[in-house]
Amino acid sequence: EVQLLESGGGLVQSGGSLRLSCAASGFTFSNYAMSWVRQAPGKGLEWVSSLRGSGTSAFYTDSVKGRFTISRDNSKNTLYLQMNSLRAEDTALYYCAKGNSSSGMDVWGQGTTVTVSS
Amino acid sequence: QSVLTQPPSVSAAPGQKVTISCSGSSSNIGNKYVSWYQQLPGTAPKLLIFENNKRPSGIPDRFSGSKSGTSATLGITGLQTGDEADYYCGTWDTSLSGWVFGGGTKLTVL
Numbered sequence: 061e062v063q064l065l066e067s068g069g070g071l072v073q074s075g076g077s078l079r080l081s082c083a084a085s086g087f088t089f090s091n092y093a094m095s096w097v098r099q100a101p102g103k104g105l106e107w108v109s110s111l112r113g114s115g116t117s118a119f120y121t122d123s124v125k126g127r128f129t130i131s132r133d134n135s136k137n138t139l140y141l142q143m144n145s146l147r148a149e150d151t152a153l154y155y156c157a158k159g160n161s162s163s164g165m166d167v168w169g170q171g172t173t174v175t176v177s178s
Numbered sequence: 179q180s181v182l183t184q185p186p187s188v189s190a191a192p193g194q195k196v197t198i199s200c201s202g203s204s205s206n207i208g209n210k211y212v213s214w215y216q217q218l219p220g221t222a223p224k225l226l227i228f229e230n231n232k233r234p235s236g237i238p239d240r241f242s243g244s245k246s247g248t249s250a251t252l253g254i255t256g257l258q259t260g261d262e263a264d265y266y267c268g269t270w271d272t273s274l275s276g277w278v279f280g281g282g283t284k285l286t287v288l
Contacts, residue, residue, distance in 0.1 A: 097279075104280075104282040105282070107268075110277065119276050164228035166228065169222065170222055
C-alpha cells in the first residue's frame with residue numbers, strides 16, 4: 061500500500077524552528093518528486109515547496125524562501141522540511157504529497173499540525 | 179488572492195450535474211496540465227483528475243475534467259450527498275516556478 065506519514069509538527073514560539081518528516085512506503089521513493097502543501101485553519105490549500113526525486117532542483121513559495129529548506133534521504137524513503145524563523149502565518153496543517161505536474165499530487169499524507177504562537 | 183480563480187461555492191440537487199470552473203493564465207493552465215482534488219471534511223485532499231481529463235484508478239466516471247485555453251472545468255454528474263466537499267484545481271506555474279491552487283469551491287448537495 062502506498063502511504064505517506066508526516067511527523068514533527070507541534071507548538072513553537074515565533075522565531076523558532078521545527079523539522080517536519082514524511083516517511084514514504086509502498087513505492088520507489090527516489091523516482092518521484094515530492095511536495096509540501098499547507099492548509100491554514102479554515103483556508104484553502106497553499107503549496108509550500110517541491111523537490112525532484114534526485115534531490116536536486118528545489119522550489120519554494122516566496123513567503124518561505126530563505127526560511128524553509130526541503131530535503132530528502134532516498135536511502136530512508138523520507139522527505140523533510142526544515143522550518144526556521146517561524147511566523148504566526150506559518151500556522152497550518154502541513155501535508156506531504158507525491159507527484160508532479162503531469163501525474164498530479166496522487167498520494168497525500170494525513171498531515172501534521174504546526175502552530176506558531178506570537 | 180489565489181493565482182487560479184474558482185467560484186467559492188456551487189450547489190445542486192442529488193442526481194443532478196454540476197460544473198466547477200478554474201481560471202488561470204498562459205503561465206499556468208494555458209501551458210501545463212491541470213489536476214483536481216476533492217477534500218472531504220476533516221480529511222486530506224484526494225486526487226480526482228490529472229493531466230486535465232484523466233481519472234486515477236478507483237475514481238468513478240461521474241467525475242470528468244476538461245481544459246480550454248487558460249481555463250479548466252471539473253464536472254460531476256449523478257450528484258450524491260457524499261460528494262459534498264471542497265474541490266481544488268491545481269497546476270504548475272512557469273513564471274512562479276511552483277504549484278498554484280485555486281481558492282477552492284465548496285460543493286453543497288441540497
